């Protein structure tokens with residue numbers, strides 16, 4: 001575990017309870033590359049760039065990077081995903097601090113607090129020069145109505161401002177509940193006296209305020225930015241300040257941090273600046289440190305991080321947890337049933353559920369099925385982060401289907417079925433007439449069970465390992481197999497027989513705690529009534 005930027009003490013203490021912690025601050029990229037292969041986790045703040053080189057230098061060891069804040073524009077998510085590294089952030093603990101800093105610099109700008117302070121310290125008394133503007137009745141456009149934007153809106157209304165917002169993805173009812181009207185981008189920027197930026201920096205929002213958009217604003221508009229410097233074209237802002245389109249700007253963030261010493265923007269007399277202090281209160285930093293420490297420790301333990309940035313969002317985790325295990329095990333079983341040499345291309349997953357498709361997020365289940373399929377046949381370590389990417393890389397086409405059934409609404413899924421198309425099986429009974437290998441499972445009392453193999457019904461809990469045998473349905477079979485396993489001290493945890501009357505054949509599924517040796521398996525294969533069998537590792 002390695003901390004690259006100063007983290008609150010409470011978070012460090014929590015980390016130390018679980019991991020070895022090394023705090024080195026202000027490392028050069030080179031120094032970081034040397035340290036990183038020795039670390040399982042890295043925690044940074046917005047000032048550290050975690051680019052592809054860092055993930056490459058990690059040589060596969062780095063499992064998680066924690067960004068101790070909201071914005072993750074300092075992390076190369078694509079590289080992290082490709083190289084199987086989970087990124088978690090701390091999205092909630094600094095919301096109020098950032099919102100209050102936005103309000104603080106807005107109010108300071110409107111009343112020239114910083115400029116007046118500097119003037120007095122220079123021995124002057126300039127009451128006429130620093131006449132400000134009122135906020136009451138002025139229109140504020142909140143650009144990005146997320147966590148921080150909505151807190152800013154609430155506070156600005158308390159100051160008597162009229163607040164509108166632009167956010168293409170925000171739910172209208174949330175804005176309505178806050179008494180804020182959601183408007184188009186053009187309406188927001190062209191009708192307001194103050195514009196406050198609260199969207200993430202992404203390719204879509206980069207330089208969203210530029211010459212063209214400044215030209216649409218009311219003359220004398222005031223700009224506040226506590227989001228990211230890159231959402232403004234800073235040269236265009238200087239031009240807009242110089243030609244009076246923008247009366248004032250209050251900026252906490254800059255395209256380059258720290259900005260160049262001779263930055264025209266920073267030095268502009270109508271600009272109020274702070275050095276990226278939005279999240280910097282003692283309280284917020286302690287909160288963020290705890291939030292990120294918990295996420296990183298959890299991720300290192302293999303828990304599904306709710307704040308994972310580049311993994312499928314683990315919605316309603318507690319509810320889906322047993323299905324996540326079931327999904328991986330079905331993937332594992334299916335792939336082990338494939339005869340060597342037949343390449344897997346198409347995977348069909350069928351979820352049977354009473355839920356509407358929108359109420360059931362299957363991304364995590366798909367990821368786990370991929371993990372189950374890919375891991376036994378490759379050196380790739382598949383995790384929630386790189387599952388979809390890995391599947392694509394290997395040419396696996398995974399299609400998902402939903403089948404509606406009448407069950408209890410409390411049960412999110414009745415069954416999961418995994419079919420591998422156009423492959424040969426080392427256990428012919430697992431193949432349907434259509435040529436697909438099929439396995440299906442359910443969760444019973446919180447435990448995943450295998451319930452169908454090919455066209456045979458079975459019922460075996462997916463714990464330990466499994467032996468599947470197809471035999472002529474006759475008495476004494478269970479005893480014969482049980483004796484052979486017993487002789488070698490292989491403990492049977494579960495056993496189930498499913499038969500089809502038509503063929504008078506049965507499939508026996510036997511759960512075993514230990515892995516039987518080759519000799520034991522050979523003996524089972526020699527029982528005359530056994531037509532085929534396979535040992536599957538879970």
Ligand SMILES: NC(=O)C1=CN([C@@H]2O[C@H](COP(=O)(O)OP(=O)(O)OC[C@H]3O[C@@H](n4cnc5c(N)ncnc54)[C@H](O)[C@@H]3O)[C@@H](O)[C@H]2O)C=CC1
Nearest residue numbers: 070071098144145146147148167169199200226227278279
């Ligand atoms: N100055 C500082 O120290 C801090 C800065 N931040 C910055 O503030 C940003 C916002 O943080 P939160 O509110 O916590 O995130 P959030 O994710 O809750 O909200 C961001 C909102 O922006 C919206 N958005 C995305 N693209 C947009 C577009 N093109 N136009 C308008 N809205 C758009 C999203 O729909 C979302 O509602 C972070 O991404 C981070 O960069 C966050 C904390 C501290």
Ligand SMILES: O=C(O)C(=O)COP(=O)(O)O
Nearest residue numbers: 045046047069070071279
């Ligand atoms: O949370 C964010 O996005 C921030 O900008 C805070 O960054 P910091 O931890 O102060 O470097």
